[in-house]
Amino acid sequence: MIRIERRLTEARWLVPAVPAGSLVAAAVLSGIILLLTGHDPIGTWARLLDRGFFADGAMSATFVTATPLLLTGLAAAAAFRMQTWNIGAEGQLYLGAVGASGAGIALRDQSPVLIIPAMVIAGILTGAVWAAIPGVLRAYTRTNEIITSLMLNYVAGLLMTYLIFDSQSYWRDLSTFTARVFPQGKYLSDAANWPSFRLAGLAIPLGLVLGIVAAAVLWLLYARTRFGFEARVIGDSRAAAHYAGIRTRRKIVAVMALSGALAGVGGASEIGDFRHVLDPRGLQQASFGYSGIVVAALARLNPFAVVVVAVLLGGLSNAGFSLQGATFPAGLVGTLQGLILFCALAGELLVHYRIRLRRPAIIPPATEAAGAGVA
Amino acid sequence: MKNPPPLGEGEVEAEKPPAVTMRRITKRFPGVLANDGIDFEVLRGEIHALLGENGAGKSTLSNILTGLYRPDEGEIFLHGKPLIFHAPRDAIDAGIGMVHQHFRLAASFTVAENLVLGHRDAADRGLLLEPRVVEGRIADLARRYRMPVNPRARIWQLSVGEQQRVEILKVLYRGARILILDEPTSQLTPQEADALFQTLRLMTAEQRTVIFISHKLEEVMAVSNRVTVLRRGKVIGTVKTENTNTRALARMMVGREVVFTQKKEGPAQAERQLALELRQVSANGDLGTPTLHDIDLQVHAGEIVGIAGVAGNGQRELAEVITGMRRRTGGSVMVMGRLTRGGDPLEAIRRGVAYVPDDRLGTGVAPSLSIAENLVLKAFRRAPISTQGVLHLGRIRTNAVELMQRFNIGASSPLVPARQLSGGNIQKVLLARELSSRPRLLVASSPTSGLDVGATDTVRGLLLEAAGRGVGILLISEDLDEILALADRIAVLYNGRIRGVVERQNAHVEELGLMMAGAA
Numbered sequence: 054m055i056r057i058e059r060r061l062t063e064a065r066w067l068v069p070a071v072p073a074g075s076l077v078a079a080a081v082l083s084g085i086i087l088l089l090t091g092h093d094p095i096g097t098w099a100r101l102l103d104r105g106f107f108a109d110g111a112m113s114a115t116f117v118t119a120t121p122l123l124l125t126g127l128a129a130a131a132a133f134r135m136q137t138w139n140i141g142a143e144g145q146l147y148l149g150a151v152g153a154s155g156a157g158i159a160l161r162d163q164s165p166v167l168i169i170p171a172m173v174i175a176g177i178l179t180g181a182v183w184a185a186i187p188g189v190l191r192a193y194t195r196t197n198e199i200i201t202s203l204m205l206n207y208v209a210g211l212l213m214t215y216l217i218f219d220s221q222s223y224w225r226d227l228s229t230f231t232a233r234v235f236p237q238g239k240y241l242s243d244a245a246n247w248p249s250f251r252l253a254g255l256a257i258p259l260g261l262v263l264g265i266v267a268a269a270v271l272w273l274l275y276a277r278t279r280f281g282f283e284a285r286v287i288g289d290s291r292a293a294a295h296y297a298g299i300r301t302r303r304k305i306v307a308v309m310a311l312s313g314a315l316a317g318v319g320g321a322s323e324i325g326d327f328r329h330v331l332d333p334r335g336l337q338q339a340s341f342g343y344s345g346i347v348v349a350a351l352a353r354l355n356p357f358a359v360v361v362v363a364v365l366l367g368g369l370s371n372a373g374f375s376l377q378g379a380t381f382p383a384g385l386v387g388t389l390q391g392l393i394l395f396c397a398l399a400g401e402l403l404v405h406y407r408i409r410l411r412r413p414a415i416i417p418p419a420t421e422a423a424g425a426g427v428a
Numbered sequence: 429m430k431n432p433p434p435l436g437e438g439e440v441e442a443e444k445p446p447a448v449t450m451r452r453i454t455k456r457f458p459g460v461l462a463n464d465g466i467d468f469e470v471l472r473g474e475i476h477a478l479l480g481e482n483g484a485g486k487s488t489l490s491n492i493l494t495g496l497y498r499p500d501e502g503e504i505f506l507h508g509k510p511l512i513f514h515a516p517r518d519a520i521d522a523g524i525g526m527v528h529q530h531f532r533l534a535a536s537f538t539v540a541e542n543l544v545l546g547h548r549d550a551a552d553r554g555l556l557l558e559p560r561v562v563e564g565r566i567a568d569l570a571r572r573y574r575m576p577v578n579p580r581a582r583i584w585q586l587s588v589g590e591q592q593r594v595e596i597l598k599v600l601y602r603g604a605r606i607l608i609l610d611e612p613t614s615q616l617t618p619q620e621a622d623a624l625f626q627t628l629r630l631m632t633a634e635q636r637t638v639i640f641i642s643h644k645l646e647e648v649m650a651v652s653n654r655v656t657v658l659r660r661g662k663v664i665g666t667v668k669t670e671n672t673n674t675r676a677l678a679r680m681m682v683g684r685e686v687v688f689t690q691k692k693e694g695p696a697q698a699e700r701q702l703a704l705e706l707r708q709v710s711a712n713g714d715l716g717t718p719t720l721h722d723i724d725l726q727v728h729a730g731e732i733v734g735i736a737g738v739a740g741n742g743q744r745e746l747a748e749v750i751t752g753m754r755r756r757t758g759g760s761v762m763v764m765g766r767l768t769r770g771g772d773p774l775e776a777i778r779r780g781v782a783y784v785p786d787d788r789l790g791t792g793v794a795p796s797l798s799i800a801e802n803l804v805l806k807a808f809r810r811a812p813i814s815t816q817g818v819l820h821l822g823r824i825r826t827n828a829v830e831l832m833q834r835f836n837i838g839a840s841s842p843l844v845p846a847r848q849l850s851g852g853n854i855q856k857v858l859l860a861r862e863l864s865s866r867p868r869l870l871v872a873s874s875p876t877s878g879l880d881v882g883a884t885d886t887v888r889g890l891l892l893e894a895a896g897r898g899v900g901i902l903l904i905s906e907d908l909d910e911i912l913a914l915a916d917r918i919a920v921l922y923n924g925r926i927r928g929v930v931e932r933q934n935a936h937v938e939e940l941g942l943m944m945a946g947a948a
Contacts, residue, residue, distance in 0.1 A: 279817045282801070282808050289794040295753060296783070296791050297805045298774030 119367030124319030125345025141202030143342025144209030149320025152179030180317015188309025260322025445508030525599025703900025734915030852883030
């Protein structure tokens with residue numbers, strides 16, 4: 054019989070050993086599935102790693118996918134650390150994209166020095182305001198922020214769709230006949246293209262740099278400032294925070310806005326770094342906001358770990374796309390990715406619990422004591 | 429079997445093997461020897477008290493007996509037969525049931541549902557619950573042991589006393605013949621405790637065995653047949669209750685004579701400034717109904733004013749109104765002669781009002797934060813702990829090291845999370861933080877409840893020392909002995925009103941008791 058018991062002490066060596074063990078388990082499990090479906094496990098693994106990280110240009114492509122995951126992961130981590138459950142990074146990212154593309158269109162004739170900061174700020178503000186809605190509702194009317202922030206995702210998605218498909222809005226391109234028949238957004242000018250940085254042959258998008266800076270700022274905020282201290286007290290015990298004279302309601306709104314601002318930068322980066330147009334379908338298909346929650350959970354809400362996890366998941370997701378083909382169905386790709394995530398999350402359990410094989414107990418034969426029960 | 433002879437007569441011990449025999453039990457935790465070669469024997473049908481201070485090893489020993497921990501060394505015999513537990517389920521199957529101090533009930537489930545939760549039973553048919561059968565059995569048990577409870581009530585609807593009955597019914601329902609109760613009276617009113625003692629006697633009359641874990645001497649004397657005293661993981665001795673007294677037990681438990689600290693003389697009131705003055709203060713309870721009515725109260729600098737009364741008569745509301753955690757609905761609160769706006773804890777903190785709440789873990793400290801962080805829970809917003817919004821971690825640490833030493837807080841490091849501390853040490857963290865903030869007024873709610881003898885003495889000493897330095901203290905306590913030992917003046921709170929204020933030297937226990945019951 055197998056039993057799971059809570060560990061009395063959590064050994065330090067488990068922290069690196071468990072993720073490593075999880076990867077091995079994922080490799081074995083997916084190897085079995087690959088063998089059963091007639092694929093070469095080692096070859097597939099090699100291709101997965103190659104396409105995700107090592108092939109020519111693979112790492113640069115991975116950074117592109119990792120950038121929005123990093124920012125939404127940070128958004129989730131920022132709120133979750135205060136036990137405030139912002140599930141709305143998805144919608145906040147859309148709003149960031151709306152804000153940033155609006156700013157980019159409005160300033161299309163200006164120089165990049167003006168446009169790019171304006172896009173970032175617009176993304177921050179729209180994301181923050183969108184997240185502040187569930188924040189205010191939580192703080193002042195005690196509604197559940199999980200539900201409100203989640204539902205606002207659908208509102209944000211519909212709003213984007215409305216702006217491009219169902220209206221003649223400022224964001225929609227109406228300049229040509231085809232654009233009027235097949236709705237699409239206005240493309241931004243080249244001056245609104247965010248720069249990327251070259252480092253050791255890799256292209257690093259501006260959004261990724263902003264994300265890494267944000268991770269460091271977030272860490273400092275929580276570890277070294279009064280703001281972060283108050284947030285941690287609130288996260289641990291609302292009653293203790295009230296007792297200590299902390300203004301909990303203002304803080305909830307502020308942390309939700311901070312979380313939304315991070316997701317909003319993710320939306321701005323999607324526009325400035327990659328799409329250069331407000332693309333409702335593309336953004337909704339990507340669902341970066343929800344993946345960000347997985348990133349934050351895998352990173353145990355540590356901002357620096359969010360950076361690493363975002364890059365790993367970005368690579369995994371890219372490799373999946375390029376593995377897919379006539380002999381390698383998309384479902385199998387999803388299965389492999391799912392197994393890796395499953396093993397990583399299940400492995401977390403082992404840090405706190407241990408599994409023990411149990412022998413049957415030695416119990417004295419039923420005496421009158423055991424027999425004379427109630428029944 | 430029908431009429432067991434009264435306990436304490438040698439023939440019982442000779443006839444039957446003991447219900448529980450633990451031999452040379454040793455259990456080590458990292459850095460702690462929690463149980464050190466313990467020999468422990470409980471006879472069938474007796475109430476056996478396990479007495480000891482916090483940290484003496486009572487909980488470890490009971491966790492071993494219920495299969496939660498495995499002993500590193502030693503043997504356990506049940507009714508004379510050796511056995512080894514691998515898991516709590518084995519202990520349950522062997523007829524051992526534990527009633528924990530903090531109840532383990534699912535709040536939104538009914539009493540009946542809680543009883544069958546996780547219980548496998550021959551009468552069960554597959555996945556289907558049979559509420560009628562279960563409710564019938566509960567009613568039988570409840571009648572037999574005089575523990576009235578409605579099987580269909582949901583746990584959150586029940587009082588603490590009723591919830592405890594459900595916990596006891598749960599272990600009985602599972603057929604427990606040996607019951608372990610961990611500090612069962614810590615959350616009960618005196619009346620509820622008496623009812624519990626009656627129930628326990630009914631159980632032992634049916635040859636069930638009760639192990640009663642406690643650190644309260646009076647109740648051990650009142651309820652038990654024999655007492656085993658633990659100190660620092662060792663058995664100090666086992667005695668028959670009829671052959672001992674509270675003094676002797678206290679000496680065994682603490683290892684020295686215990687004389688509680690007493691306040692010597694009151695201050696010369698007339699010369700002293702008023703630290704706190706309440707005029708006609710009213711406030712609502714949590715449900716929005718008026719709970720405090722027209723409270724008039726004064727606390728002078730250096731004076732200890734005791735608020736006596738049975739819990740639930742407005743004590744928490746009174747403390748919270750003074751400390752800004754609750755809005756008042758009428759009247760005025762003045763701290764050091766200045767009117768407060770009220771309803772703002774930060775305002776109270778800035779005026780020099782310190783507060784030791786009765787809910788220590790959860791309100792008084794943030795449980796997952798470290799000792800060091802909890803020691804600056806209020807000071808973090810001021811220099812030198814923070815400047816321009818930035819925390820100075822080095823100063824937080826030095827502050828913690830200094831306070832831990834000064835207040836003798838027992839922990840291996842300032843980085844230990846508060847929830848890992850014992851009740852006494854949590855209270856020391858609270859007092860260290862509140863007293864080091866140089867308060868003008870200290871509101872202390874049940875400052876020693878649940879603490880062992882040594883910690884109680886330390887806490888009382890700290891309160892007296894603070895009063896000696898000129899802090900006005902409002903001591904809210906259900907423990908009348910404590911109030912009589914410390915307070916200069918005593919006010920009795922009943923139904924949200926002050927029933928009278930008496931000087932300590934004129935106070936009579938009987939008179940206070942009548943006021944507490946609303947009769948005077």
